[in-house]
Amino acid sequence: MPELRNVTPDEFERWMRVESRAHGNRFNHDPEELRPHFDLTRTIAVVDEGQIVGGAHSHLLEMSVPGGVATVAGVSNVEVQPTHTRRGIMTNMMRHQIDGIHERDEPLAALFATESAIYGRFGYGVGSVHESWTIDKRHTTYNRRPDSPGTIAFVDPADIGKELPDVFRRGTEGRPAVFQRAPHHWERDSRDPIHSQGGQGGIFYAAYIENGRIDGYVNYRTQRPAVIVNELMATTPDASAALWRFCFDLDLHERTDAIKRPVDDPLPWLLADPRRLQRSARDGLWVRIVDVAAALQLRQYLSNDRLTLQIKDDFCSWNNRCFELDGSLEGAICRPSAGSPDLTITVGGLASAYLGAASFTTLAQAGLVDEHSPGVLARADRMFAVQLKPWTPYNF
Numbered sequence: 328m329p330e331l332r333n334v335t336p337d338e339f340e341r342w343m344r345v346e347s348r349a350h351g352n353r354f355n356h357d358p359e360e361l362r363p364h365f366d367l368t369r370t371i372a373v374v375d376e377g378q379i380v381g382g383a384h385s386h387l388l389e390m391s392v393p394g395g396v397a398t399v400a401g402v403s404n405v406e407v408q409p410t411h412t413r414r415g416i417m418t419n420m421m422r423h424q425i426d427g428i429h430e431r432d433e434p435l436a437a438l439f440a441t442e443s444a445i446y447g448r449f450g451y452g453v454g455s456v457h458e459s460w461t462i463d464k465r466h467t468t469y470n471r472r473p474d475s476p477g478t479i480a481f482v483d484p485a486d487i488g489k490e491l492p493d494v495f496r497r498g499t500e501g502r503p504a505v506f507q508r509a510p511h512h513w514e515r516d517s518r519d520p521i522h523s524q525g526g527q528g529g530i531f532y533a534a535y536i537e538n539g540r541i542d543g544y545v546n547y548r549t550q551r552p553a554v555i556v557n558e559l560m561a562t563t564p565d566a567s568a569a570l571w572r573f574c575f576d577l578d579l580h581e582r583t584d585a586i587k588r589p590v591d592d593p594l595p596w597l598l599a600d601p602r603r604l605q606r607s608a609r610d611g612l613w614v615r616i617v618d619v620a621a622a623l624q625l626r627q628y629l630s631n632d633r634l635t636l637q638i639k640d641d642f643c644s645w646n647n648r649c650f651e652l653d654g655s656l657e658g659a660i661c662r663p664s665a666g667s668p669d670l671t672i673t674v675g676g677l678a679s680a681y682l683g684a685a686s687f688t689t690l691a692q693a694g695l696v697d698e699h700s701p702g703v704l705a706r707a708d709r710m711f712a713v714q715l716k717p718w719t720p721y722n723f
């Protein structure tokens with residue numbers, strides 16, 4: 328089996344080139360610019376006969392969880408080059424990476440998957456879901472809603488790092504599964520606004536302003552006949568309604584497409600003819616609960632209750648046991664238990680329930696949860712309920 332070790336400074340560019348090639352991309356970055364954003368002690372190089380043939384990295388990040396914030400290993404750059412696939416290299420790398428995350432006492436790992444069949448086997452579960460939308464301009468009339476009182480103004484891309492991070496923060500307040508956009512990503516987007524967005528046509532930023540304050544913004548590009556909304560962040564219902572209206576009414580376009588919308592976005596409820604909004608949902612963030620007790624203690628619970636959970640975790644034996652969770656709005660205590668379980672849940676299912684992507688009842692219907700006494704599923708659902716569904720608008 329190839330050796331797994333950290334990337335050395337002089338290997339960094341070669342490692343990045345392998346990463347790009349494995350993803351089918353040409354490497355067209357300045358390695359000097361990328362280098363500061365990688366912690367080499369958190370990298371993995373897969374080395375076979377002196378050649379790098381794969382790798383992975385994890386960023387140390389903070390993610391919102393219901394009522395709190397958690398330290399998360401943000402896993403990225405996972406690849407095995409096509410000459411070496413399907414011989415267990417990624418499996419070894421996942422073992423190595425999760426053991427490292429556990430040793431560093433980071434309770435959670437999270438990632439965006441290129442394909443949704445890859446990570447379930449390692450105990451990752453869907454932590455957030457988002458929707459892609461498309462709607463014909465002719466069907467964008469709103470229900471009876473008063474006009475928003477504010478105004479819309481363009482924002483110079485050079486100013487987004489100054490003007491918009493606070494709007495992003497306010498617009499995602501109370502949402503689980505959110506990572507705040509790193510300053511260097513605001514900076515990158517201000518310099519190179521078509522980065523990774525695909526297509527030409529330019530990126531535009533427009534803000535909704537009321538009483539001198541920016542209450543929302545939209546980042547869109549045009550690809551006639553469509554306006555493509557990359558990100559629309561609103562801190563008030565007026566900002567949301569006005570920014571969508573602005574996009575729908577742009578001249579020279581017949582259609583608006585949007586990517587990565589939250590599943591509980593108000594827009595479908597605002598439309599007079601909501602069936603015309605075509606919605607398609609897909610997995611967003613994948614979450615791995617690395618330390619069950621530590622992770623469960625980091626969030627708050629809507630009802631005050633106590634549950635004994637039997638966790639099924641084949642990949643991380645330290646989690647494969649019973650835990651007693653005593654939770655409330657004030658916080659939680661979770662510790663290993665010798666008691667008999669109220670329910671049994673896979674660690675991937677727990678990741679989905681943890682952030683509120685799925686209820687225990689739904690997970691039980693999918694075979695990921697077993698209820699051991701009547702009424703427990705409903706109690707668990709009340710405890711883990713969230714006011715806003717998890718949403719991950721920004722990929723770290």
Ligand SMILES: CC(C)(COP(=O)(O)OP(=O)(O)OC[C@H]1O[C@@H](n2cnc3c(N)ncnc32)[C@H](O)[C@@H]1OP(=O)(O)O)[C@@H](O)C(=O)NCCC(=O)NCCS
Pocket residue numbers: 349350404405406407408411412413414415416417418419439440441442444445
């Ligand atoms: C995805 C990737 C890292 C897998 O590496 P690998 O070394 O071939 O994986 P392994 O040999 O350890 O495979 C482990 C298991 O996962 C399965 N698997 C691996 N990649 C898969 C995929 N893309 N879809 C479905 N199953 C996959 C394997 O079939 C194997 O299953 P088995 O244990 O039942 O036989 C590699 O194919 C790759 O780099 N792909 C391109 C880049 C990419 O998609 N990276 C992931 C970024 S999120």
